[in-house]
Amino acid sequence: xxxxxxxxxxxxxxxxxxxxxxxxxxxxxxxxxxxxxxxxxxxxxxxxxxxxxxxxxxxxxxxxxxxxxxxxxxxxxxxxxxxxxxxxxxxxxxxxxxxxxxxxxxxxxxxxxxxxxxxxxxxxxxxxxxxxxxxxxxxxxxxxxxxxxxxxxxxxxxxxxxxxxxxxxxxxxxxxxxxxxxxxxxxxxxxxxxxxxxxxxxxxxxxxxxxxxxxxxxxxxxxxxxxxxxxxxxxxxxxxxxxxxxxxxxxxxxxxxxxxxxxxxxxxxxxxxxxxxxxxxxxxxxxxxxxxxxxxxxxxxxxxxxxxxxxxxxxxxxxxxxxxxxxxxxxxxxxxxxxxxxxxxxxxx
Ligand code: DAH
Numbered sequence: 001x002x003x004x005x006x007x008x009x010x011x012x013x014x015x016x017x018x019x020x021x022x023x024x025x026x027x028x029x030x031x032x033x034x035x036x037x038x039x040x041x042x043x044x045x046x047x048x049x050x051x052x053x054x055x056x057x058x059x060x061x062x063x064x065x066x067x068x069x070x071x072x073x074x075x076x077x078x079x080x081x082x083x084x085x086x087x088x089x090x091x092x093x094x095x096x097x098x099x100x101x102x103x104x105x106x107x108x109x110x111x112x113x114x115x116x117x118x119x120x121x122x123x124x125x126x127x128x129x130x131x132x133x134x135x136x137x138x139x140x141x142x143x144x145x146x147x148x149x150x151x152x153x154x155x156x157x158x159x160x161x162x163x164x165x166x167x168x169x170x171x172x173x174x175x176x177x178x179x180x181x182x183x184x185x186x187x188x189x190x191x192x193x194x195x196x197x198x199x200x201x202x203x204x205x206x207x208x209x210x211x212x213x214x215x216x217x218x219x220x221x222x223x224x225x226x227x228x229x230x231x232x233x234x235x236x237x238x239x240x241x242x243x244x245x246x247x248x249x250x251x252x253x254x255x256x257x258x259x260x261x262x263x264x265x266x267x268x269x270x271x272x273x274x275x276x277x278x279x280x281x282x283x284x285x286x287x288x289x290x291x292x293x294x295x296x297x298x299x300x301x302x303x304x305x306x307x308x309x310x311x312x313x314x315x316x317x318x319x320x321x322x323x324x325x326x327x328x329x330x331x332x333x334x335x336x337x338x339x340x341x342x343x344x345x346x347x348x349x
Contacts, residue, residue, distance in 0.1 A: 001049065001052070003053065003057050003060075004137055006046070006049065006050075006053075006061055007044055007061070007064065009265055010046060010064065010065060011068075011096060011099065012079065013036065013042045013043055013046060013068075014068050014071070014072060015043075016052045016100070017032070017036050017043070017072050018072075018075065021075060021076065021079060022034055022182075023125045029076070029079060029080060032076075033076060033243065036072065037072075037073070037076075043068075043069060043072065046065070047062075047065050047069070050062055050065065050127035053128050071329040073179050096177065100158055103240070108346075108347075110346070111326050111329075111330050111332075111338060111346070111349045112217060112322060112323070112326055112336070112338055114326075114329075115322055115325050115326040115329055116131035116199045116217070116219070116322060118244060118325075118329070119197075119199060119219050119240070119244070119322070119325065120197075120199065121241065121243075122239075122240040122243040122244060123197045123221060125243065126195075126236060126239060126240060127195050128195045128196060128223075129195065129196060129197075129198045129220060130196075130197060130199075131185070131186050131196045131197070131198045132198065132200075132217075133176075133179070133181050133185050133198055133200065134184075135174040135175060135176055135200070135201060135203070136163065136174070136175060136176075137173065137174055137175070137181050138167040138168075138169070138173060138174075138185065139167065139169075139171040139172070139174065139322075140167070140169070140171075140172065140179070140184075141176075141184045141185060142160075142174060142177060142180075142181050143155060144305075145184040145302065145305040145306065146180055146181075146183070146184065146259060146260040146302060147259040147260045147299050147301040147302055147305070148259050148260075149284050152259065154257075154258075154259045157205055158177035158178060159175050159177075159204050159205040159206060160175070160177050160204070160205065161174060161175040161203050161204075162174050162206050163175070163213075167317070169316055174331070175202075175203035176202055176203065177186075177202055177203065177204050177349070178202050178218055178220070178319060179198050179199070179200055179202060179218040179219065179220035179319060180220055180260060180317065180319055182196065182198040182200075182220050182222075183220065183222050183260070183298070183302070183317055184302075184305070184306060186222075187224065187303075187306035187307075187308070188306050188307070191226040192224040192225050192226075192308075192313055192315070193223075193224065194222070194223065194224045194315075195222075196221070196222060196223075197219060197220065197221040198216070198219070198221075199217065199219040199220075199322060200215065200217065200218065200219075201215055201216070201288060202215070202216060202218050202317075203215050203346075204216075208336065209336075210333065210334040210335065211334075211335060211337065211338065212335075213323075213335060215339075216321060216322070216323050216335070217321070217323060218319055218320060218321055218322060219319070219320050219322055220317065220318070220319045221317070221318050221319075222298070222315055222316065223236070223315045223316055223317075224298065224308075224313060224314065224315030225313070225314075225315060225347040226312065226313060226314075227314075228297075228314055228315045228316055229297075230263070230297060230316070233295055233296075233297070233316035233318070234253065234302055236316070236318075237251060237267055237293070237295060237318060241267075241269050241292065243329070244325065244329070245269065245272055245329075249269050249270050250270040251267060251268070251269050251270075252267070252268050252269075252289070253265040253266070253295075254266045254267075254268065256294060256296075258294050258296060259299065260296075260298065260299050260301075260302050260317070261294075261295070261296025261297055261298060261299055261316075262297060262299045262300075262315060263296055263297060264295070264296035265294070265295050265296055266291055266294055266295075267291070267292055267293045267294070267310070267318070268289040268290060268291050268292065269289070269290055269292050270288060270289060270290075271283060271284035271288050271289060271290055272290075272328055273331075274287075275288075276286070276288030278283055282333060283328075283333065284321060290324075290328065292320055292321075292324060292325070292328075293318050293319060293320035293321075294318065294319050294320075295316065295317065295318035296316065296317065297314065297315070297316050298314060298315045298316065298317055318343075321337060323335045326338065330349050332349075
Protein backbone atom coordinates (compact mmCIF):
# COMPACT_ATOMS: atom_id res chain seq x y z
CA UNK A 1 0.00 0.00 0.00
CA UNK A 2 1.30 3.46 -0.86
CA UNK A 3 0.93 6.33 1.62
CA UNK A 4 -1.67 7.91 -0.70
CA UNK A 5 -3.73 4.72 -0.73
CA UNK A 6 -3.50 4.49 3.04
CA UNK A 7 -4.76 8.05 3.38
CA UNK A 8 -7.61 7.39 1.03
CA UNK A 9 -8.60 4.32 3.04
CA UNK A 10 -8.43 6.34 6.24
CA UNK A 11 -10.82 8.93 4.87
CA UNK A 12 -13.18 6.25 3.60
CA UNK A 13 -13.23 4.64 7.03
CA UNK A 14 -13.85 8.01 8.63
CA UNK A 15 -16.66 8.93 6.24
CA UNK A 16 -18.46 5.64 6.48
CA UNK A 17 -18.17 5.86 10.27
CA UNK A 18 -19.70 9.34 10.32
CA UNK A 19 -22.53 8.43 8.03
CA UNK A 20 -23.34 5.26 10.00
CA UNK A 21 -23.15 7.25 13.21
CA UNK A 22 -25.57 9.84 11.88
CA UNK A 23 -28.01 7.11 10.88
CA UNK A 24 -28.23 5.15 14.14
CA UNK A 25 -29.97 5.63 17.45
CA UNK A 26 -28.17 5.08 20.77
CA UNK A 27 -29.05 1.36 20.57
CA UNK A 28 -26.47 0.57 17.89
CA UNK A 29 -23.59 2.66 19.22
CA UNK A 30 -21.65 -0.13 20.87
CA UNK A 31 -21.77 -2.36 17.84
CA UNK A 32 -20.56 0.51 15.71
CA UNK A 33 -17.75 1.27 18.12
CA UNK A 34 -16.59 -2.33 17.96
CA UNK A 35 -16.73 -2.28 14.18
CA UNK A 36 -14.27 0.59 13.99
CA UNK A 37 -12.36 0.81 17.28
CA UNK A 38 -12.44 -2.85 18.29
CA UNK A 39 -9.25 -4.93 18.04
CA UNK A 40 -10.27 -6.06 14.58
CA UNK A 41 -12.12 -2.87 13.81
CA UNK A 42 -11.57 -1.08 10.52
CA UNK A 43 -9.73 1.83 12.06
CA UNK A 44 -7.56 -0.31 14.33
CA UNK A 45 -6.49 -2.54 11.44
CA UNK A 46 -5.61 0.45 9.35
CA UNK A 47 -3.51 2.01 12.10
CA UNK A 48 -1.76 -1.32 12.58
CA UNK A 49 -0.77 -1.29 8.89
CA UNK A 50 1.33 1.81 9.63
CA UNK A 51 4.17 -0.40 10.85
CA UNK A 52 4.95 -1.36 7.25
CA UNK A 53 5.85 2.21 6.27
CA UNK A 54 9.33 3.71 6.66
CA UNK A 55 9.81 5.85 9.76
CA UNK A 56 9.34 9.29 8.21
CA UNK A 57 6.09 8.33 6.53
CA UNK A 58 4.93 6.42 9.58
CA UNK A 59 5.28 9.60 11.62
CA UNK A 60 3.30 11.78 9.21
CA UNK A 61 0.59 9.20 8.57
CA UNK A 62 0.46 8.33 12.26
CA UNK A 63 -0.24 11.94 13.16
CA UNK A 64 -3.02 12.10 10.60
CA UNK A 65 -4.40 8.76 11.79
CA UNK A 66 -4.49 9.96 15.38
CA UNK A 67 -6.19 13.15 14.40
CA UNK A 68 -8.91 11.25 12.54
CA UNK A 69 -9.24 8.76 15.36
CA UNK A 70 -9.65 11.64 17.81
CA UNK A 71 -12.36 13.24 15.69
CA UNK A 72 -14.21 9.93 15.37
CA UNK A 73 -13.96 9.20 19.07
CA UNK A 74 -15.16 12.68 19.94
CA UNK A 75 -18.22 12.36 17.70
CA UNK A 76 -18.95 8.99 19.23
CA UNK A 77 -18.69 10.45 22.72
CA UNK A 78 -20.89 13.30 21.69
CA UNK A 79 -23.55 10.91 20.43
CA UNK A 80 -23.28 8.89 23.63
CA UNK A 81 -23.78 12.15 25.51
CA UNK A 82 -20.66 11.51 27.60
CA UNK A 83 -18.15 14.03 28.98
CA UNK A 84 -16.79 16.34 26.35
CA UNK A 85 -19.95 15.99 24.29
CA UNK A 86 -20.61 19.01 22.16
CA UNK A 87 -17.03 20.23 22.36
CA UNK A 88 -15.80 17.64 19.88
CA UNK A 89 -15.71 19.92 16.92
CA UNK A 90 -13.75 22.63 18.69
CA UNK A 91 -11.19 20.28 20.20
CA UNK A 92 -10.44 18.26 17.11
CA UNK A 93 -11.65 20.06 14.04
CA UNK A 94 -11.18 17.80 11.11
CA UNK A 95 -12.63 18.23 7.73
CA UNK A 96 -11.15 17.71 4.32
CA UNK A 97 -12.71 20.39 2.17
CA UNK A 98 -11.42 18.73 -0.98
CA UNK A 99 -13.44 15.54 -0.44
CA UNK A 100 -16.35 14.98 -2.82
CA UNK A 101 -19.73 15.37 -1.17
CA UNK A 102 -22.29 12.62 -0.67
CA UNK A 103 -24.62 12.34 -3.64
CA UNK A 104 -28.21 13.15 -2.71
CA UNK A 105 -31.33 12.75 -4.83
CA UNK A 106 -32.44 15.90 -6.57
CA UNK A 107 -36.14 16.55 -6.42
CA UNK A 108 -38.34 17.68 -9.26
CA UNK A 109 -41.35 19.95 -9.54
CA UNK A 110 -44.71 18.55 -8.52
CA UNK A 111 -47.02 17.95 -11.53
CA UNK A 112 -49.46 20.57 -10.21
CA UNK A 113 -46.64 23.12 -10.03
CA UNK A 114 -45.58 22.19 -13.56
CA UNK A 115 -49.17 22.70 -14.72
CA UNK A 116 -49.47 26.07 -12.93
CA UNK A 117 -46.20 27.14 -14.55
CA UNK A 118 -47.45 26.12 -18.00
CA UNK A 119 -50.71 28.02 -17.49
CA UNK A 120 -48.83 31.04 -16.16
CA UNK A 121 -46.62 31.13 -19.25
CA UNK A 122 -49.66 30.88 -21.51
CA UNK A 123 -51.43 33.79 -19.76
CA UNK A 124 -48.39 35.99 -19.66
CA UNK A 125 -48.03 35.54 -23.41
CA UNK A 126 -51.62 36.76 -23.76
CA UNK A 127 -50.84 39.94 -21.80
CA UNK A 128 -52.36 38.87 -18.47
CA UNK A 129 -50.60 39.55 -15.19
CA UNK A 130 -50.72 37.46 -12.05
CA UNK A 131 -52.62 38.65 -8.98
CA UNK A 132 -52.72 37.23 -5.47
CA UNK A 133 -55.64 36.62 -3.15
CA UNK A 134 -56.09 34.99 0.25
CA UNK A 135 -57.34 31.52 1.16
CA UNK A 136 -59.40 32.75 4.12
CA UNK A 137 -62.15 34.98 2.85
CA UNK A 138 -65.09 37.08 3.85
CA UNK A 139 -68.53 36.01 2.66
CA UNK A 140 -68.67 39.26 0.69
CA UNK A 141 -65.73 38.39 -1.60
CA UNK A 142 -66.53 34.71 -2.02
CA UNK A 143 -70.28 35.07 -2.54
CA UNK A 144 -72.10 38.32 -2.05
CA UNK A 145 -70.22 40.64 -4.42
CA UNK A 146 -70.21 37.79 -6.95
CA UNK A 147 -73.99 37.99 -7.05
CA UNK A 148 -74.69 35.09 -4.70
CA UNK A 149 -77.06 36.84 -2.26
CA UNK A 150 -77.54 35.23 1.18
CA UNK A 151 -79.67 32.09 0.89
CA UNK A 152 -79.23 31.99 -2.89
CA UNK A 153 -79.48 28.33 -3.95
CA UNK A 154 -76.31 28.64 -6.09
CA UNK A 155 -74.34 28.73 -2.83
CA UNK A 156 -75.29 25.07 -2.50
CA UNK A 157 -73.09 24.21 -5.48
CA UNK A 158 -70.09 25.14 -3.36
CA UNK A 159 -70.27 23.32 -0.05
CA UNK A 160 -68.32 25.64 2.20
CA UNK A 161 -65.98 25.27 5.17
CA UNK A 162 -66.71 28.03 7.68
CA UNK A 163 -64.28 29.16 10.35
CA UNK A 164 -65.13 29.87 13.92
CA UNK A 165 -64.12 33.50 13.35
CA UNK A 166 -66.13 36.54 12.27
CA UNK A 167 -65.42 39.05 9.54
CA UNK A 168 -65.90 42.81 10.22
CA UNK A 169 -69.58 42.58 9.26
CA UNK A 170 -70.19 39.81 11.80
CA UNK A 171 -70.41 36.96 9.29
CA UNK A 172 -68.37 33.77 9.58
CA UNK A 173 -65.06 33.79 7.74
CA UNK A 174 -64.68 30.92 5.29
CA UNK A 175 -62.13 29.03 3.23
CA UNK A 176 -62.64 30.28 -0.30
CA UNK A 177 -64.58 27.86 -2.47
CA UNK A 178 -63.28 29.28 -5.75
CA UNK A 179 -60.68 31.68 -7.11
CA UNK A 180 -63.34 34.09 -8.44
CA UNK A 181 -62.70 36.11 -5.26
CA UNK A 182 -59.70 37.63 -7.04
CA UNK A 183 -62.08 39.45 -9.40
CA UNK A 184 -63.67 41.40 -6.57
CA UNK A 185 -60.35 42.20 -4.88
CA UNK A 186 -58.75 43.37 -8.11
CA UNK A 187 -61.73 45.39 -9.31
CA UNK A 188 -61.85 47.19 -5.96
CA UNK A 189 -58.09 47.76 -5.68
CA UNK A 190 -57.18 48.68 -9.23
CA UNK A 191 -58.66 50.44 -12.26
CA UNK A 192 -59.34 48.92 -15.70
CA UNK A 193 -58.18 48.03 -18.24
CA UNK A 194 -57.35 44.87 -16.32
CA UNK A 195 -56.14 41.55 -17.61
CA UNK A 196 -55.48 39.39 -14.60
CA UNK A 197 -55.12 35.72 -13.67
CA UNK A 198 -54.70 33.98 -10.38
CA UNK A 199 -53.90 30.31 -9.73
CA UNK A 200 -54.42 29.01 -6.22
CA UNK A 201 -55.92 26.58 -3.77
CA UNK A 202 -59.64 26.37 -3.02
CA UNK A 203 -61.65 24.32 -0.52
CA UNK A 204 -64.97 22.55 -0.55
CA UNK A 205 -66.53 20.23 1.97
CA UNK A 206 -66.45 17.17 -0.29
CA UNK A 207 -65.43 13.57 0.19
CA UNK A 208 -62.20 12.57 -1.57
CA UNK A 209 -62.51 10.29 -4.60
CA UNK A 210 -60.89 9.98 -8.04
CA UNK A 211 -62.20 13.36 -9.17
CA UNK A 212 -62.97 15.26 -5.92
CA UNK A 213 -60.98 16.54 -2.99
CA UNK A 214 -61.68 18.91 -0.11
CA UNK A 215 -58.75 21.03 -1.29
CA UNK A 216 -57.90 21.52 -4.93
CA UNK A 217 -56.64 24.21 -7.28
CA UNK A 218 -58.24 26.59 -9.71
CA UNK A 219 -57.08 29.26 -12.07
CA UNK A 220 -59.20 32.33 -12.61
CA UNK A 221 -58.75 34.85 -15.40
CA UNK A 222 -60.65 37.97 -16.27
CA UNK A 223 -60.49 40.96 -18.54
CA UNK A 224 -62.27 44.23 -17.80
CA UNK A 225 -62.30 47.21 -20.14
CA UNK A 226 -64.73 49.08 -22.36
CA UNK A 227 -66.31 46.99 -25.13
CA UNK A 228 -65.20 43.53 -24.07
CA UNK A 229 -67.28 40.92 -25.84
CA UNK A 230 -68.00 37.21 -25.88
CA UNK A 231 -65.80 37.05 -28.99
CA UNK A 232 -62.80 38.23 -26.91
CA UNK A 233 -63.59 35.52 -24.36
CA UNK A 234 -63.93 32.91 -27.08
CA UNK A 235 -60.59 33.88 -28.63
CA UNK A 236 -58.71 34.01 -25.32
CA UNK A 237 -59.95 30.64 -24.09
CA UNK A 238 -59.23 29.09 -27.46
CA UNK A 239 -55.70 30.53 -27.44
CA UNK A 240 -54.67 29.25 -24.03
CA UNK A 241 -56.19 25.79 -24.45
CA UNK A 242 -54.33 25.46 -27.75
CA UNK A 243 -51.14 26.72 -26.12
CA UNK A 244 -51.41 23.88 -23.62
CA UNK A 245 -52.69 21.03 -25.76
CA UNK A 246 -51.70 21.93 -29.30
CA UNK A 247 -53.54 23.63 -32.14
CA UNK A 248 -55.44 20.54 -33.22
CA UNK A 249 -57.83 20.55 -30.23
CA UNK A 250 -61.31 21.91 -30.80
CA UNK A 251 -63.02 24.13 -28.20
CA UNK A 252 -66.75 24.59 -27.79
CA UNK A 253 -68.99 26.69 -25.57
CA UNK A 254 -72.30 25.55 -24.10
CA UNK A 255 -74.76 27.73 -22.17
CA UNK A 256 -74.48 27.35 -18.41
CA UNK A 257 -75.28 29.18 -15.20
CA UNK A 258 -72.94 30.90 -12.75
CA UNK A 259 -74.40 33.82 -10.74
CA UNK A 260 -71.57 36.24 -11.51
CA UNK A 261 -71.68 35.97 -15.30
CA UNK A 262 -74.41 36.54 -17.88
CA UNK A 263 -74.36 34.89 -20.33
CA UNK A 264 -72.48 32.02 -18.73
CA UNK A 265 -70.87 29.09 -20.48
CA UNK A 266 -69.28 25.75 -19.88
CA UNK A 267 -66.29 25.20 -22.09
CA UNK A 268 -65.34 21.81 -23.47
CA UNK A 269 -62.35 20.72 -25.50
CA UNK A 270 -62.06 17.73 -27.78
CA UNK A 271 -60.72 14.63 -26.04
CA UNK A 272 -56.93 14.55 -26.33
CA UNK A 273 -56.87 10.82 -25.61
CA UNK A 274 -59.32 9.24 -28.05
CA UNK A 275 -59.82 12.27 -30.31
CA UNK A 276 -63.48 11.31 -30.44
CA UNK A 277 -62.73 7.98 -32.09
CA UNK A 278 -63.47 5.67 -29.19
CA UNK A 279 -66.91 5.11 -27.76
CA UNK A 280 -65.20 3.46 -24.79
CA UNK A 281 -62.74 6.21 -23.80
CA UNK A 282 -62.79 6.45 -19.96
CA UNK A 283 -61.68 10.10 -19.96
CA UNK A 284 -64.44 11.60 -22.13
CA UNK A 285 -66.79 8.67 -21.49
CA UNK A 286 -67.13 8.21 -25.21
CA UNK A 287 -68.54 11.68 -25.84
CA UNK A 288 -65.34 13.00 -27.49
CA UNK A 289 -65.49 16.15 -25.30
CA UNK A 290 -64.02 17.07 -21.93
CA UNK A 291 -65.37 19.87 -19.78
CA UNK A 292 -62.51 22.15 -18.79
CA UNK A 293 -63.85 25.45 -17.52
CA UNK A 294 -66.65 27.83 -16.69
CA UNK A 295 -66.75 31.28 -18.25
CA UNK A 296 -68.95 34.20 -19.16
CA UNK A 297 -69.49 37.94 -19.36
CA UNK A 298 -69.32 39.58 -15.94
CA UNK A 299 -72.78 40.21 -14.52
CA UNK A 300 -73.86 43.88 -14.19
CA UNK A 301 -74.40 43.25 -10.46
CA UNK A 302 -70.71 42.36 -10.07
CA UNK A 303 -69.70 45.59 -11.82
CA UNK A 304 -72.03 47.61 -9.59
CA UNK A 305 -70.87 45.87 -6.41
CA UNK A 306 -67.30 46.88 -7.17
CA UNK A 307 -68.19 50.47 -8.08
CA UNK A 308 -68.41 50.41 -11.88
CA UNK A 309 -71.19 51.57 -14.15
CA UNK A 310 -72.10 48.40 -16.11
CA UNK A 311 -73.03 50.29 -19.24
CA UNK A 312 -69.55 51.73 -19.40
CA UNK A 313 -67.32 48.94 -18.08
CA UNK A 314 -67.59 45.26 -18.59
CA UNK A 315 -65.55 42.16 -19.10
CA UNK A 316 -65.27 38.42 -19.24
CA UNK A 317 -64.16 35.90 -16.67
CA UNK A 318 -63.29 32.24 -16.64
CA UNK A 319 -62.33 29.70 -14.03
CA UNK A 320 -60.82 26.26 -14.44
CA UNK A 321 -59.70 23.38 -12.25
CA UNK A 322 -55.93 22.96 -12.37
CA UNK A 323 -56.05 19.27 -11.41
CA UNK A 324 -58.18 18.63 -14.50
CA UNK A 325 -55.52 20.20 -16.74
CA UNK A 326 -52.77 18.32 -14.94
CA UNK A 327 -54.64 15.03 -15.36
CA UNK A 328 -54.98 15.71 -19.10
CA UNK A 329 -51.35 16.86 -19.50
CA UNK A 330 -49.86 13.93 -17.59
CA UNK A 331 -52.43 11.29 -18.54
CA UNK A 332 -53.63 10.61 -14.99
CA UNK A 333 -57.12 9.33 -14.28
CA UNK A 334 -57.18 9.66 -10.48
CA UNK A 335 -56.42 13.03 -8.87
CA UNK A 336 -55.55 11.48 -5.51
CA UNK A 337 -52.15 10.79 -7.08
CA UNK A 338 -51.40 14.51 -6.70
CA UNK A 339 -51.89 14.56 -2.94
CA UNK A 340 -50.55 11.21 -1.81
CA UNK A 341 -46.96 12.06 -2.66
CA UNK A 342 -46.10 8.51 -3.60
CA UNK A 343 -42.65 8.96 -5.10
CA UNK A 344 -42.93 5.78 -7.15
CA UNK A 345 -45.75 7.42 -9.11
CA UNK A 346 -44.54 11.02 -9.08
CA UNK A 347 -41.18 9.88 -10.50
CA UNK A 348 -42.93 8.50 -13.58
CA UNK A 349 -44.55 11.81 -14.46
N1 DAH B 1 -66.00 29.95 -9.89
C1 DAH B 1 -66.64 28.90 -10.63
C2 DAH B 1 -66.56 27.61 -9.85
O1 DAH B 1 -65.71 27.44 -9.07
C3 DAH B 1 -65.95 28.70 -11.97
C4 DAH B 1 -66.22 29.84 -12.89
C5 DAH B 1 -67.30 29.77 -13.75
C6 DAH B 1 -65.40 30.94 -12.91
C7 DAH B 1 -67.58 30.81 -14.62
C8 DAH B 1 -65.66 31.99 -13.77
C9 DAH B 1 -66.76 31.91 -14.64
O2 DAH B 1 -64.92 33.11 -13.83
O3 DAH B 1 -67.00 32.93 -15.49
O4 DAH B 1 -67.37 26.75 -10.05
